[in-house]
Amino acid sequence: MAILEIIMMGIGTGFISIALEASKEDLPINAMLGSICWATYLYSFQIFDNTMLSIFLASFLISFLSIYLTRKIGKPLQVYLIAGIIPLLPGLNIYYMVFGFVNQDSKEIIENANLTVQILAIIVLSLVFASSITKLLKRLNFTKKRSEN
Amino acid sequence: MYDELKVALKAGEIMLRNGSETFRVQYIIKKMLKNLEITSDDVVVIGTAIIVTIEPKKGNPITLSRSIPRRMNNLQKLSLVTKVVDDYSKNIINMSESMEKLNTIDNTITYPFWLKVIGTSLGTFSFTLGFGGSLTGAIAIFLITLFPAYFIQVFYKNNVPYFISNILAGALISIFSLIAFNFYPLLQYDKMIASAIVILTPGIAAITAIRDVVNGDFITGASRGMEALLSAAGLSIGVGFIFALYVFITGGGVWQF
Numbered sequence: 001m002a003i004l005e006i007i008m009m010g011i012g013t014g015f016i017s018i019a020l021e022a023s024k025e026d027l028p029i030n031a032m033l034g035s036i037c038w039a040t041y042l043y044s045f046q047i048f049d050n051t052m053l054s055i056f057l058a059s060f061l062i063s064f065l066s067i068y069l070t071r072k073i074g075k076p077l078q079v080y081l082i083a084g085i086i087p088l089l090p091g092l093n094i095y096y097m098v099f100g101f102v103n104q105d106s107k108e109i110i111e112n113a114n115l116t117v118q119i120l121a122i123i124v125l126s127l128v129f130a131s132s133i134t135k136l137l138k139r140l141n142f143t144k145k146r147s148e149n
Numbered sequence: 150m151y152d153e154l155k156v157a158l159k160a161g162e163i164m165l166r167n168g169s170e171t172f173r174v175q176y177i178i179k180k181m182l183k184n185l186e187i188t189s190d191d192v193v194v195i196g197t198a199i200i201v202t203i204e205p206k207k208g209n210p211i212t213l214s215r216s217i218p219r220r221m222n223n224l225q226k227l228s229l230v231t232k233v234v235d236d237y238s239k240n241i242i243n244m245s246e247s248m249e250k251l252n253t254i255d256n257t258i259t260y261p262f263w264l265k266v267i268g269t270s271l272g273t274f275s276f277t278l279g280f281g282g283s284l285t286g287a288i289a290i291f292l293i294t295l296f297p298a299y300f301i302q303v304f305y306k307n308n309v310p311y312f313i314s315n316i317l318a319g320a321l322i323s324i325f326s327l328i329a330f331n332f333y334p335l336l337q338y339d340k341m342i343a344s345a346i347v348i349l350t351p352g353i354a355a356i357t358a359i360r361d362v363v364n365g366d367f368i369t370g371a372s373r374g375m376e377a378l379l380s381a382a383g384l385s386i387g388v389g390f391i392f393a394l395y396v397f398i399t400g401g402g403v404w405q406f
Contacts, residue, residue: 004278008276009275013272015268017224017268019298079227101389
């Protein structure tokens with residue numbers, strides 16, 4: 001069942017990429033990133049049983065892959081990153097927040113608003129981590145090559 | 150020098166209008182100006198405007214600005230502009246060719262109107278199954294999101310403010326969801342709504358806002374954050390109003406999970 005969910009998430013990301021007007025050759029890559037993102041989230045949630053950690057790991061991997069693809073293909077990072085993290089966007093939390101407004105349930109509003117902000121912050125944090133590590137690796141590689149010469 | 154600056158501004162304008170972060174727009178403009186004989190360049194980019202001043206080695210300083218009133222996401226245009234800027238900075242293409250290519254990119258329609266509507270609806274269909282929803286739920290959400298997805302595109306085409314279009318789209322999703330719920334109460338609505346709301350949530354705007362803040366552009370980050378907040382508020386008002394109206398009319402709960 002999990003495999004079907006992962007495949008469907010990938011296909012969904014591919015279709016949403018059409019709405020985001022990604023170019024035709026990027027659609028399969030975006031779909032693949034969507035699947036990898038959801039698979040990482042699902043399996044790390046099974047191992048650690050922690051939503052935030054799972055979101056961090058999934059978006060960290062997607063950030064890394066997006067940086068790699070950007071360097072390899074020469075397109076802006078946003079092209080792959082935005083599509084790849086779509087499955088992690090906190091749509092359900094926003095829905096529950098709205099539900100809280102309707103039921104006048106302050107606890108539900110605060111809880112879900114808090115979760116929404118946390119998820120968005122974690123996604124950005126993982127990107128900052130991934131780009132910092134990539135820059136560090138690049139610098140180390142450059143220093144190593146210079147010392148060899 | 151003036152023409153070169155105009156080309157650089159055109160590239161920046163397309164990038165900013167199609168969802169790029171401000172630091173990338175700044176980078177693109179500086180990259181296009183690097184081959185010019187200038188003593189300094191000053192590129193100021195905020196969410197809604199670009200101001201560039203260059204000081205040529207001979208002659209007076211030149212300042213040009215562009216205002217960007219409306220923004221959207223078009224990933225293809227970001228890629229194409231990056232390619233043109235790379236070619237221009239490596240002297241593969243000249244200034245007039247770059248301007249011609251940028252004008253073509255600006256007027257390109259990536260996908261036809263109907264395909265974007267169908268793509269959005271098929272995306273929510275797949276996401277419903279991805280979130281563990283049933284096939285019946287996925288088919289229902291496909292039909293439910295067809296109308297809001299169509300209206301989002303129509304609203305954008307007719308320059309309807311995004312706040313109003315989000316209220317209307319949120320209301321449409323709720324109306325069609327309630328109709329489907331009354332026909333078939335066993336549908337898994339949490340998974341369906343989560344998928345439907347993905348197309349409206351300002352998650353991408355919020356992430357771009359935080360990335361701008363992380364890169365030191367607090368003004369743009371704050372304004373984009375406000376834009377995301379207003380989009381979410383519009384969505385909440387649209388969905389919330391219809392749900393509240395339904396509860397008021399029927400006297401019962403909306404639905405329980």
